[in-house]
Amino acid sequence: MGFETFGLNRNLMAAVAAAGYTTPTPIQKQAIPLVMQGRDVLGLAQTGTGKTAAFALPVLQRFLQAKPGPVRALVVAPTRELAEQIHGEFQTLARGTRIRSTAVYGGVGFNPQASAFKRGVEVVIACPGRLLDHLRQGTLDLAHVEVLILDEADYLFDMGFLPDVRRIIGYLPSRRQNLLFSATMPTEIKRLAGEVLRDPATCRIGADAPAHTVSHALYPVAQHLKTALLMELLVQVGSGPVLVFTRTKHRAKRLGEQLAKAGHRSASLQGNLSQGRRQAALDGFRSGRFQVLVATDIVARGIDISKVSHVINYDVPSTPEAYIHRIGRTGRAGCSGAALTLVTREDKSVVCSIDRVIGSPIERRTLKDFDYDRPVSVSADVRPRTGRGSFPRRGEFDAHAGRHGKAAGDRPKASAGRR
Ligand code: AMP
Numbered sequence: 001m002g003f004e005t006f007g008l009n010r011n012l013m014a015a016v017a018a019a020g021y022t023t024p025t026p027i028q029k030q031a032i033p034l035v036m037q038g039r040d041v042l043g044l045a046q047t048g049t050g051k052t053a054a055f056a057l058p059v060l061q062r063f064l065q066a067k068p069g070p071v072r073a074l075v076v077a078p079t080r081e082l083a084e085q086i087h088g089e090f091q092t093l094a095r096g097t098r099i100r101s102t103a104v105y106g107g108v109g110f111n112p113q114a115s116a117f118k119r120g121v122e123v124v125i126a127c128p129g130r131l132l133d134h135l136r137q138g139t140l141d142l143a144h145v146e147v148l149i150l151d152e153a154d155y156l157f158d159m160g161f162l163p164d165v166r167r168i169i170g171y172l173p174s175r176r177q178n179l180l181f182s183a184t185m186p187t188e189i190k191r192l193a194g195e196v197l198r199d200p201a202t203c204r205i206g207a208d209a210p211a212h213t214v215s216h217a218l219y220p221v222a223q224h225l226k227t228a229l230l231m232e233l234l235v236q237v238g239s240g241p242v243l244v245f246t247r248t249k250h251r252a253k254r255l256g257e258q259l260a261k262a263g264h265r266s267a268s269l270q271g272n273l274s275q276g277r278r279q280a281a282l283d284g285f286r287s288g289r290f291q292v293l294v295a296t297d298i299v300a301r302g303i304d305i306s307k308v309s310h311v312i313n314y315d316v317p318s319t320p321e322a323y324i325h326r327i328g329r330t331g332r333a334g335c336s337g338a339a340l341t342l343v344t345r346e347d348k349s350v351v352c353s354i355d356r357v358i359g360s361p362i363e364r365r366t367l368k369d370f371d372y373d374r375p376v377s378v379s380a381d382v383r384p385r386t387g388r389g390s391f392p393r394r395g396e397f398d399a400h401a402g403r404h405g406k407a408a409g410d411r412p413k414a415s416a417g418r419r
Pocket of ligand 1: 020021022023024025028046047048049050051052053
């Protein structure tokens with residue numbers, strides 16, 4: 001089945017071909033016909049599945065006939081990077097049309113955005129805070145919106161944006177098509193979907209997508225040896241693009257600097273950076289100038305960086321959902337990828353839940369020539385909490401793996417993780 005089955009306009013088909021898309025992805029196969037019929041859709045899919053084109057193509061097709069006019073589609077996205085990425089996809093697919101889109105977020109000038117609205121745009125892709133500023137100041141009118149798309153709804157919730165999203169909806173006409181995309185369905189998103197969507201069709205894909213193309217490994221290590229182990233792993237993984245995740249902004253910044261000092265082409269991406277510096281880090285990683293990007297969950301989630309060969313979790317993610325989101329950065333579009341996670345003894349319970357979500361125990365690995373008994377040095381990166389640090393004793397994770405090995409058939413219920 002190719003894109004021709006959707007009955008898309010010639011110009012859109014040309015843009016699809018120019019983008020190099022030959023076959024629709026599973027979410028596109030499911031969602032495009034439904035969105036073209038005007039149905040409300042609940043899309044359970046994460047970034048990397050082609051979901052942007054799944055809503056962008058039908059929206060563009062719908063707007064082709066009309067003359068340029070007021071804002072007719074609103075996409076609400078949780079981060080600036082994601083908003084830019086969606087805007088980029090709209091631009092790619094709208095290139096043979098007169099349809100204009102713009103991305104709107106804070107941290108950059110307000111007036112240029114207001115001027116863009118004045119000149120006229122049909123599609124606005126926005127983060128909630130700045131969008132509300134425009135609505136309150138009357139610089140943006142959403143009274144003619146026909147399609148609302150809430151993208152990465154679970155992440156909008158994680159970032160505390162749901163009250164803003166509800167306020168934004170108050171500015172929209174009540175007759176409209178609604179699409180809601182989310183990688184997971186926590187209760188709050190179910191409630192939001194119940195409020196916003198009318199008789200929605202559900203598209204669900206990728207419940208076990210990461211497992212097929214991504215290999216997983218855990219590296220038990222003492223807290224104070226994490227940086228040293230990471231350096232070793234970076235030598236072993238070769239020259240492919242590597243995304244390293246830390247739990248805090250400070251750690252991302254510091255680790256990025258340490259890696260650069262050790263001779264790695266690295267940068268960090270974290271919320272304290274200005275928009276310009278975030279973009280420079282991302283562009284440098286995309287272009288290959290940086291081989292290693294150290295990032296926190298907040299800024300990295302939803303970012304589409306193709307061909308990441310390894311995701312290394314320097315700090316374990318706090319939930320299995322966060323693990324799935326992180327590893328979703330690798331193993332994309334049929335390429336294989338690897339997710340390597342450094343774990344300390346304190347991480348045991350979250351490791352158990354990640355095992356459950358993956359459906360079988362993740363392999364525990366040790367590096368052959370690495371000195372795991374190295375004491376804490378004065379210059380150690382992170383001081384251990386006790387004695388010889390938080391090094392998991394040999395066998396500790398294996399024993400736990402064995403327990404889960406027996407229960408491998410006991411796959412989690414949908415509410416425990418991805419869907
Ligand atoms: P998304 O999930 O929308 O962030 O898309 C992930 C990546 O897949 C983006 O780089 C898209 O350009 C790309 N993509 C979307 N649809 C297709 C397709 N049908 N074939 C190949 N790549 C695609």
